[in-house]
Amino acid sequence: xxxxxxxxxxxxVARIPEGQVTTYGAIALSVGRPRAPRMxxxxxxxxxxxxxxxxxxxxxxxxxxxxxxxxxxxxRYLLENEGVPFLENGRIDxxxxxxxxxxx
DNA sequence: GTCATGACGGATC
DNA sequence: GGATCCGCCATGA
Numbered sequence: 564x565x566x567x568x569x570x571x572x573x574x575x576v577a578r579i580p581e582g583q584v585t586t587y588g589a590i591a592l593s594v595g596r597p598r599a600p601r602m603x604x605x606x607x608x609x610x611x612x613x614x615x616x617x618x619x620x621x622x623x624x625x626x627x628x629x630x631x632x633x634x635x636x637x638x639r640y641l642l643e644n645e646g647v648p649f650l651e652n653g654r655i656d657x658x659x660x661x662x663x664x665x666x667x
Numbered sequence: 668g669t670c671a672t673g674a675c676g677g678a679t680c
Numbered sequence: 681g682g683a684t685c686c687g688c689c690a691t692g693a
Contacts, residue, residue: 568690587675591689599689604674609691619674623681627674652681 568594572606575664579618582646583662584655586622593664607631617641624654 566574571594579585587600587607596602607616607627617638620626632638643649648656 588677591675596689598676598687600675601673601688602675602690605672605691607674610674616674621675622677623675631674 568596568599568602569606569609571595572603573610573614576607576610576614576616576619578664579615579662583660584618584620584642584647584657585662585664586620586657588622589661589663590619618645618647620655620657622657624650624657626655 572590575585575590575593587603588597590603591597591600594603603619604627607614607619608631610616617626617632626632626635626638632641639649639653642655647660650656
């Protein structure tokens, strides 16, 4: 609609249930731009406070850069606290907690 | 309207 | 699984 892709991205990210995570590509797909996962990342960087951007990860199951949430450890702590299973290698168990944004 | 940029994804090695 | 290269698209200046 008139809302920019960024607005739609914020809306979807805000709907991510606790204990689950989604990928930039999935969000991009939900906003109608399956080829624009970069926009999602960009939107996260510009994201206002209150947005659970820590629940958004890349498809590899790895978290965003260390300095994005006050530390890689901090983001992992938040996710684990919500019930997101982590693997021994420090990555998220995508097959178990992946959530597909059906909002759009 | 054009240029440069970006919290990525996929393919390939 | 990890690292590297290329490509995609919207936003901001």
